Amino acid sequence: MTPDDNQLGSFLRSRREKVDAASAGVVDNTRRRVKGLRREELALLAGLSPSYYARIEQGRGRNPSREILEAVARVLRLDDTERAYLWSLAMPSLTPVDDGSVTAQTVRPGVLQLLQRWADLPAFVVGPSRDVLAGTALAARVNPAWSPGHNLIEFTFLDPRAQSVYPDWHEITLQAVAGLRATAANRRTELDGFVASMRERSETFRTLWDSHDVYERVMGDKQLRVDGIGVLHLSFETFALAGPEGHVLYVYFPQPGSTADEALRSLT
Numbered sequence: 599m600t601p602d603d604n605q606l607g608s609f610l611r612s613r614r615e616k617v618d619a620a621s622a623g624v625v626d627n628t629r630r631r632v633k634g635l636r637r638e639e640l641a642l643l644a645g646l647s648p649s650y651y652a653r654i655e656q657g658r659g660r661n662p663s664r665e666i667l668e669a670v671a672r673v674l675r676l677d678d679t680e681r682a683y684l685w686s687l688a689m690p691s692l693t694p695v696d697d698g699s700v701t702a703q704t705v706r707p708g709v710l711q712l713l714q715r716w717a718d719l720p721a722f723v724v725g726p727s728r729d730v731l732a733g734t735a736l737a738a739r740v741n742p743a744w745s746p747g748h749n750l751i752e753f754t755f756l757d758p759r760a761q762s763v764y765p766d767w768h769e770i771t772l773q774a775v776a777g778l779r780a781t782a783a784n785r786r787t788e789l790d791g792f793v794a795s796m797r798e799r800s801e802t803f804r805t806l807w808d809s810h811d812v813y814e815r816v817m818g819d820k821q822l823r824v825d826g827i828g829v830l831h832l833s834f835e836t837f838a839l840a841g842p843e844g845h846v847l848y849v850y851f852p853q854p855g856s857t858a859d860e861a862l863r864s865l866t
Contacts, residue, residue, distance in 0.1 A: 604657035611655060612810035613674045614640055615763040622673065635673075644669040662688055679780050683812045705732040709839065709847065718866045719851055720744060720832070726785045726844040727751070727792045728778065739865050740830065741822055742849070751778060751792075755800040765821045765829060775806040776813045785813075785844060820850070821847035827865070830858045 615634035619626060626637050636645075641651035646666065654662055654670075667688055671681050698735070705723050713721055713734050720740045722733030728750040738745035741763055743753035754760050754767075754774050761767045782789045797804040816836045823829050832850040839845040853860035 606684075607655045607657050607813075608808075609684065609687060609810045610670070610674075613676065613680070617674060623726075640670070640673055643673045646670075649740055655679060664689070677813065679813045683780060683783045691790075703729065703731055705845065706839070706841075709845075716849070718862065719849060720862075721847065721849045723839070723845050723847050724750060726781050726788055728774075731845065736862065739852070740824055740832075740862075750774065751796060751803070755796065755803045763823055765823055770820075771802060771806060772811065773813075773815055775803060776811040779807070779810070779812040781812045781844070788844075824861070824865075827861050830861055831856070832858055 600755055607854070614637070616631075617634045617640075619639065621634055622635060622639075622643060623644075624635065624757075637652055637655060638648040641648040644651070644666075646669065651670075654666075664685075667684060669866045671684055676684060703725060709723060710732055713723075713732055717736065718732055720734060720737035721736045722744045723731045729756065730746050730750065732746055733744055741758065742748070743750055743757070743763070751774055754764070754771055760770075764770045778789070778793070782793065793807065797807060800813055817834065819833050821829055821831055832852055834848055834850045837847040837849070839847055
């Protein structure tokens with residue numbers, strides 16, 4: 599999904615550069631000229647020969663065992679999402695990957711009925727590439743990107759309104775790309791073309807994608823600037839809908855009695 603065919607090596611290098619050598623237990627009294635851990639330092643901390651680890655990172659050490667990957671992940675301090683992404687790169691035969699046959703853009707009738715009942719909440723359903731497939735009227739009122747026909751990634755990086763809607767736009771871009779990369783681990787066929795297109799259309803997206811950060815925010819808080827209202831502080835939860843389509847339901851809600859709660863009531 600990048601010009602670099604060695605996805606595993608690129609990911610490992612990017613994680614290695616983020617590890618503080620001293621906190622990892624490396625004693626080095628010389629002036630370091632590299633960020634993070636050196637390749638040979640990571641290998642020794644993981645109990646591997648430097649030459650073998652070098653082959654893995656260079657894309658020449660095929661099919662490393664799970665034990666070896668666990669040792670590397672431990673040294674790199676990968677979280678669960680990053681570990682899952684590492685498995686998908688190093689052991690694709692053991693990772694469920696879509697074959698491109700499931701690209702359903704239709705939301706189940708039962709989910710649509712739920713959205714109709716949630717008129718007082720901003721809620722919407724997205725597909726793997728973050729196309730908005732259905733949503734409540736309030737969702738579209740709060741954020742123009744949360745209405746059917748829009749794509750959350752395209753809006754964030756290509757729509758001039760995004761930096762106004764998201765007061766913390768930079769942080770939103772980081773989260774958007776890291777989450778998309780996490781999804782791409784198991785849906786490469788479906789997302790390859792979309793990622794390539796975004797890399798061409800947005801330099802910011804390309805830079806963030808090539809940083810290889812990967813994580814998912816399944817819950818949290820977000821600030822949104824709404825015309826005529828001001829900045830709303832909303833919490834959100836996400837729910838993966840069962841089925842092969844990879845649909846996810848986002849539900850945003852205010853804290854009871856908050857300014858945002860009153861604002862949503864007036865918008866409803």
